[in-house]
Amino acid sequence: MRILFIHPNYHSGGAEIAGNWPPAWVAYLAGALKENGFDDVHFIDSMTHDIDDERLKEMIEELNPDIVGCTAITPSIYKAENVLKMAKEVAPNAVTILGGIHATFMYRQVLAEAPFVDAIVRGEGEEIMVEVAKAVAEGRWMETRSSIKGLAYVVDGLVIATPAAPTVKNLDAIKADWSILDWPKYNYIPLGVRVAIPNMARGCPFTCSFCSQWKFWRDYRIRSPKAVVDEIIELRDKHGVGFFILADEEPTINRKKFVAFCQELIDRDVGLLWGINTRVTDILRDEALLPFYRKAGLIHVSLGTEAAAQLKLDLFNKETTVAQNKKAVQLLRDAGIVVEAQFIVGLENETAETLEETYRMACDWKPDLANWSMYTPWPFSDLFKELGDKVEVFDYEKYNFVTPIMRPDAMDRAELLDRVMNNYRRFYMKKALFSYPFAGTGDRRKYLWGCLKAFLKAGFERKFYDLGKVDYWGPQSKKKVHFDFDLTRERANDEDVEWQVTHNRKNNTMHEAAVAMACGGGKEQMAEDDAPLMAAPLHGGRQQMDEQHACAGNGAQDACGCDADCGCESDKRAKSGPPRTTFTIGGAKPNPVKVSHENAGA
Numbered sequence: 369m370r371i372l373f374i375h376p377n378y379h380s381g382g383a384e385i386a387g388n389w390p391p392a393w394v395a396y397l398a399g400a401l402k403e404n405g406f407d408d409v410h411f412i413d414s415m416t417h418d419i420d421d422e423r424l425k426e427m428i429e430e431l432n433p434d435i436v437g438c439t440a441i442t443p444s445i446y447k448a449e450n451v452l453k454m455a456k457e458v459a460p461n462a463v464t465i466l467g468g469i470h471a472t473f474m475y476r477q478v479l480a481e482a483p484f485v486d487a488i489v490r491g492e493g494e495e496i497m498v499e500v501a502k503a504v505a506e507g508r509w510m511e512t513r514s515s516i517k518g519l520a521y522v523v524d525g526l527v528i529a530t531p532a533a534p535t536v537k538n539l540d541a542i543k544a545d546w547s548i549l550d551w552p553k554y555n556y557i558p559l560g561v562r563v564a565i566p567n568m569a570r571g572c573p574f575t576c577s578f579c580s581q582w583k584f585w586r587d588y589r590i591r592s593p594k595a596v597v598d599e600i601i602e603l604r605d606k607h608g609v610g611f612f613i614l615a616d617e618e619p620t621i622n623r624k625k626f627v628a629f630c631q632e633l634i635d636r637d638v639g640l641l642w643g644i645n646t647r648v649t650d651i652l653r654d655e656a657l658l659p660f661y662r663k664a665g666l667i668h669v670s671l672g673t674e675a676a677a678q679l680k681l682d683l684f685n686k687e688t689t690v691a692q693n694k695k696a697v698q699l700l701r702d703a704g705i706v707v708e709a710q711f712i713v714g715l716e717n718e719t720a721e722t723l724e725e726t727y728r729m730a731c732d733w734k735p736d737l738a739n740w741s742m743y744t745p746w747p748f749s750d751l752f753k754e755l756g757d758k759v760e761v762f763d764y765e766k767y768n769f770v771t772p773i774m775r776p777d778a779m780d781r782a783e784l785l786d787r788v789m790n791n792y793r794r795f796y797m798k799k800a801l802f803s804y805p806f807a808g809t810g811d812r813r814k815y816l817w818g819c820l821k822a823f824l825k826a827g828f829e830r831k832f833y834d835l836g837k838v839d840y841w842g843p844q845s846k847k848k849v850h851f852d853f854d855l856t857r858e859r860a861n862d863e864d865v866e867w868q869v870t871h872n873r874k875n876n877t878m879h880e881a882a883v884a885m886a887c888g889g890g891k892e893q894m895a896e897d898d899a900p901l902m903a904a905p906l907h908g909g910r911q912q913m914d915e916q917h918a919c920a921g922n923g924a925q926d927a928c929g930c931d932a933d934c935g936c937e938s939d940k941r942a943k944s945g946p947p948r949t950t951f952t953i954g955g956a957k958p959n960p961v962k963v964s965h966e967n968a969g970a
């Protein structure tokens with residue numbers, strides 16, 4: 369049986385400007401399939417190879433697959449839908465599957481607008497995809513799909529969602545198959561070497577209101593540091609990888625494991641440079657460890673720092689956090705690590721003054737790199753709901769951190785973009801003239817010059833921040849900038865889909881503190897004892913997570929989706945009620961007449 373995975377050809381001028389990045393999802397899925405005897409697995413990376421629709425159709429037809437699987441984050445959803453549409457046209461007998469974060473939550477809307485999608489895999493794909501492949505291979509897909517957890521599909525105009533599958537409990541059992549990728553293409557411009565994105569931990573114990581990641585992964589799990597380093601050595605030796613970033617949301621949350629990971633890299637003399645995204649509070653906590661992290665090869669830390677507009681609202685918080693941010697930047701630089709400060713801008717309370725303030729902070733803290741991302745209201749995030757009618761644009765293709773989805777009360781979107789560009793121009797001009805040339809010698813200097821090269825390349829090609837697409841040529845072009853939102857796209861009412869995480873913001877009394885922080889929300893630290901570790905939900909008491917029960921096994925969390933006899937509300941309902949949620953297709957609202965998992969038992 370032949371399985372074909374496709375990464376859609378979506379581009380937006382953010383992180384991509386640093387090079388071509390290998391899609392990790394396909395390596396993890398292909399690895400799980402291989403372990404289960406499916407070895408006729410193919411992959412087309414239409415994004416990296418910039419494959420147009422006609423060519424892609426030909427390639428699908430030539431391969432004649434039995435299953436076509438595609439991935440989508442929110443901005444690539446329409447491209448992914450189109451991939452599966454084309455797949456149905458040229459390989460009508462193939463089962464078309466869509467996975468990834470967007471469809472996990474927005475499955476009702478997606479299935480309504482994309483009838484050529486046979487099923488959506490909700491959540492982590494490894495175990496569910498193996499079930500799907502087995503069902504298709506054994507010719508029992510149509511009859512048995514209802515018994516596979518973690519799917520959504522349509523039957524006679526009704527959207528059926530089977531109960532959520534449990535999260536993958538033993539991450540170490542997954543052996544990624546990185547050989548599925550066409551490695552020479554994955555080049556990281558700053559260093560001119562191949563790049564990989566291995567995954568050490570999944571999930572985040574914090575619950576920032578603007579973020580979707582903690583919801584998607586549901587509980588926090590971490591692999592053995594030794595196994596991750598085995599994988600990195602394989603990437604280096606078999607595939608020529610010279611740089612990696614950890615795909616984890618917050619790799620330093622579990623300090624004990626992170627230290628073990630660094631030690632393993634040192635002991636085994638791995639000799640690669642690598643990067644992470646993490647929180648200011650973790651850097652302050654680990655001040656004494658930073659030289660050790662650097663020795664393990666850590667060269668780039670991207671720090672979540674707050675949005676000025678939020679800081680302005682909270683003067684006390686501002687004083688402490690600004691001082692902390694500045695200190696974290698300094699500590700990293702002192703340890704010889706390139707530091708990038710991320711600012712989220714474009715919330716409705718953004719003003720010219722707050723944007724200017726982020727520039728002043730960037731100059732004052734002296735990070736090596738600074739990033740101004742447009743606030744993007746993921747439609748399944750808590751903040752999206754809280755913002756209500758203030759979100760006016762539902763054209764998800766533009767939900768990409770570089771298009772202003774929100775319109776601040778004090779300025780229009782073009783003005784916002786112009787002021788952000790003004791910050792970039794001034795910041796990098798200063799860096800290029802007065803900082804990078806004096807950045808010493810060795811890895812740090814090489815890395816910084818490489819980053820500048822990537823910026824210049826993207827600027828020259830007009831890909832940076834999608835400036836070419838929106839026709840921005842500097843302040844004089846402000847009036848002509850066009851974002852081309854598709855305003856026919858409507859808000860979905862997919863907010864209350866059945867999907868539970870181990871922790872939620874309702875339990876967190878002070879969750880607002882995280883509202884406008886970049887990834888780095890929450891100041892709590894994870895307990896130092898061994899896995900299974902589940903840090904206290906923000907400001908809540910400390911909880912240990914039961915390995916088998918995403919609900920902590922105490923029934924306090926509703927509908928955990930685990931398959932153990934934990935006695936939680938979800939478990940009771942699963943035993944007493946119909947095993948799935950049904951909704952009518954096409955209507956934005958769930959059909960109240962239909963029995964749902966939620967009202968079946970409780």
Ligand code: B12
Pocket residue numbers: 378379380381382383384389390391392393396397415437438439440441442443444465466467468469470489491492493494497565567580581614615616617746767768769770887
């Ligand atoms: C690495 C990365 C990138 C790489 C992309 C590499 C690549 N080619 O895939 C680069 C740097 C290029 C990038 C760019 C962007 N990224 Co990015 N990126 C990440 C990051 C850090 C890790 C993603 C990852 O590999 N995770 C590990 C894998 C294993 O998880 P996964 O992809 O979710 O796959 C699992 C499941 O989703 C599921 N699954 C996924 N696909 C499929 C398909 C099938 C058929 C099945 C069955 C299952 C399945 O199974 C997988 C295994 O369990 C995440 C943040 C994070 N920590 O996750 C952000 C993240 C995915 N990026 C995000 C965004 C917005 C972007 C950009 C738009 C930003 C920008 N303008 O630069 C661009 C878009 C690029 C593009 N053209 O698609 C957002 C998406 C949010 C959302 N709700 O949609 C995230 C979550 C960051 C965030 N903080 O919000 N990114």
Ligand code: SF4
Pocket residue numbers: 572573574575576579580581582617618886887888889890
């Ligand atoms: S700390 Fe906040 S922003 Fe970062 S992954 Fe966790 S929930 Fe998301």
